[in-house]
Amino acid sequence: MELLKIILLEGENPMKIQAQRSSVRFYQGRSTLPIVDRHKLVKLANGIHKGPFGTKIRMKSTEKKMGTFNYITTDKKLEKNPYYIVGCVSTNVDVPEKTDRIDFGYEFEKIILYASALGVGTCWLGGTFLENEANSILDVNTDTEKVYAITPFGMEKTELDINERKKKNGFTRMVMRNTRKPNNLMFFIDVYGNEIQFDTVAQTLGEPKSLIGLLKKHGQLGEYEEEQEEGKKNEEKEETKNEKQNQEKKPQQLDYDLIRKLEKEKPQELSEIWEGIFESVKWAPSAVNEQDWRIVFDQSERAFHFLIESTRSHYCFLNIGIAMLHFELSCLWYGYTGRWEKLKKSNTSWKLPKDVTYSSTFYMD
Numbered sequence: 001m002e003l004l005k006i007i008l009l010e011g012e013n014p015m016k017i018q019a020q021r022s023s024v025r026f027y028q029g030r031s032t033l034p035i036v037d038r039h040k041l042v043k044l045a046n047g048i049h050k051g052p053f054g055t056k057i058r059m060k061s062t063e064k065k066m067g068t069f070n071y072i073t074t075d076k077k078l079e080k081n082p083y084y085i086v087g088c089v090s091t092n093v094d095v096p097e098k099t100d101r102i103d104f105g106y107e108f109e110k111i112i113l114y115a116s117a118l119g120v121g122t123c124w125l126g127g128t129f130l131e132n133e134a135n136s137i138l139d140v141n142t143d144t145e146k147v148y149a150i151t152p153f154g155m156e157k158t159e160l161d162i163n164e165r166k167k168k169n170g171f172t173r174m175v176m177r178n179t180r181k182p183n184n185l186m187f188f189i190d191v192y193g194n195e196i197q198f199d200t201v202a203q204t205l206g207e208p209k210s211l212i213g214l215l216k217k218h219g220q221l222g223e224y225e226e227e228q229e230e231g232k233k234n235e236e237k238e239e240t241k242n243e244k245q246n247q248e249k250k251p252q253q254l255d256y257d258l259i260r261k262l263e264k265e266k267p268q269e270l271s272e273i274w275e276g277i278f279e280s281v282k283w284a285p286s287a288v289n290e291q292d293w294r295i296v297f298d299q300s301e302r303a304f305h306f307l308i309e310s311t312r313s314h315y316c317f318l319n320i321g322i323a324m325l326h327f328e329l330s331c332l333w334y335g336y337t338g339r340w341e342k343l344k345k346s347n348t349s350w351k352l353p354k355d356v357t358y359s360s361t362f363y364m365d
């Protein structure tokens with residue numbers, strides 16, 4: 001699924017969506033989840049996805065109750081439980097080391113953010129779920145596949161009883177929700193530890209491409225224009241079955257309204273844009289709120305290197321995939337495009353502190 005289409009699907013600023021998202025562990029009954037939202041989410045999730053480094057990821061939604069060690073609303077009555085989405089990766093593919101987890105983090109977070117855009121609650125569960133149950137939902141071949149995480153989904157329950165409130169406070173203390181590390185510990189320029197300056201990033205990278213150009217690149221606008229032309233030529237002709245089908249595929253005029261809306265929402269200062277893009281990474285979810293991603297902006301290469309502060313927890317690879325998605329999605333929103341690469345060790349000359357591991361690079365177009 002194209003990233004851009006996710007934005008266009010709901011017409012929401014992804015940075016707002018990212019800021020609004022937080023892990024939801026208490027859910028209302030299933031009846032409060034609008035059927036249309038459930039279908040949209042299930043349609044996006046179910047099937048095979050491919051991460052930026054080529055790993056195949058299978059996802060499936062389930063109506064079954066999942067074992068989550070009581071971290072998530074669980075009730076004897078099925079309809080009082082949330083629904084779930086389960087995902088697994090192929091582990092026997094020829095991808096660079098640990099990129100299966102990075103790809104999984106990146107792809108699964110698309111579902112999380114899409115749910116967020118719909119106002120539907122989710123919570124990454126990388127540890128507190130019963131793996132056997134998840135394996136059976138996806139019919140996982142444990143020799144070649146692995147479930148890294150699942151998520152419940154449903155409407156958040158905000159009016160909690162006393163026991164639920166206690167539990168929530170416990171979770172909040174445990175993972176320090178609503179807190180994040182300051183920029184100077186996470187985002188750097190040229191040298192690890194050298195705090196990022198957003199006006200320098202803005203000056204180096206210049207104006208983003210216009211959103212209209214961006215939409216063309218992704219075939220959103222080009223298709224529309226071509227079909228308009230064709231439509232004119234065929235005005236007098238009788239409509240054939242084929243043309244009818246084309247007509248159905250035609251993106252609507254709505255796209256133009258959306259472009260205007262996007263243009264209007266752009267802040268004036270480029271440095272503000274970059275501050276916002278980094279803010280959206282900062283508020284990404286991470287296992288035990290570790291925020292173990294680090295980003296170094298490389299001025300001469302016009303590139304952003306994504307690094308892992310410590311690989312002591314195997315979740316760090318999922319976390320970095322999530323951070324990559326937040327970054328790319330926010331860049332796209334403002335018309336900045338680029339590509340992901342994993343550099344070979346021999347191509348990196350930087351001196352990184354002990355324990356810090358290189359993950360991936362986003363080269364700006």
Ligand SMILES: Cc1cc2nc3c(=O)[nH]c(=O)nc-3n(C[C@H](O)[C@H](O)[C@H](O)COP(=O)(O)O)c2cc1C
Nearest residue numbers: 022023124125126127128175285286287288289318
């Ligand atoms: C890879 C990953 C695994 C996670 N695993 C769990 C989990 O097993 N149980 C849980 O309650 N929360 C889990 N979380 C949610 C984090 O605790 C949460 O994202 C973090 O504390 C930040 O809070 P926020 O999501 O509300 O912003 C996980 C998050 C990520 C990204």
